[in-house]
Amino acid sequence: MELIMRTEYLINHLHELKDHFENSEAPENIRDKAFFARVKEKTTPIFESLEKWEEEALRVVKERKVNIHPQQINSTRENMELVLMHSYYKDLRRRRYMEYYKSILYIFEQLVDELK
Numbered sequence: 001m002e003l004i005m006r007t008e009y010l011i012n013h014l015h016e017l018k019d020h021f022e023n024s025e026a027p028e029n030i031r032d033k034a035f036f037a038r039v040k041e042k043t044t045p046i047f048e049s050l051e052k053w054e055e056e057a058l059r060v061v062k063e064r065k066v067n068i069h070p071q072q073i074n075s076t077r078e079n080m081e082l083v084l085m086h087s088y089y090k091d092l093r094r095r096r097y098m099e100y101y102k103s104i105l106y107i108f109e110q111l112v113d114e115l116k
Contacts, residue, residue: 001115002056003053003056003057003060003111003115004112004115004116006049006052006053006056007053007057007108007111007112008112009049010046010049010050010053010080010108011105011108011109011112013046014080014083014101014104014105014108017083017084017087018083018087018097018101020087020088021083021086021087021090021094021097022094026089026090026091027088027089027090030089030091039085039088039089042088043084043085043088046084047081047084050077050080050081051077053077054073054074054076054077057073057111058070058073058074060111060115061073065114065115066110066111066114066115067114068107068110068111068114072107073107075103076103076104076107076108079100079103079104080104082100083097083100083101083104086100
């Protein structure tokens with residue numbers, strides 16, 4: 001199923017974003033156009049995939065194929081968008097970042113498990 005593959009793709013990126021958050025330095029100048037261009041280039045495909053994931057996941061939820069509430073899908077997308085940006089801009093405490101990370105991973109894994 002395409003939703004499983006898309007979710008697994010996003011899980012892989014979630015892990016990579018966490019590694020980036022933990023192992024890279026914060027940008028010296030967040031207004032740097034080159035930095036912004038690099039971030040945009042790296043994150044645009046993930047944002048696009050996340051949008052498609054939300055549409056597919058909401059459809060599956062409405063068909064009652066999984067035991068997840070639509071609001072959880074919406075929140076997961078919003079949280080993933082926050083993690084995407086905070087992974088590069090580093091303007092969030094690690095504890096809060098990890099809360100987002102864990103909640104996103106929980107929903108992604110629950111969705112995959114229930115669809116398999």
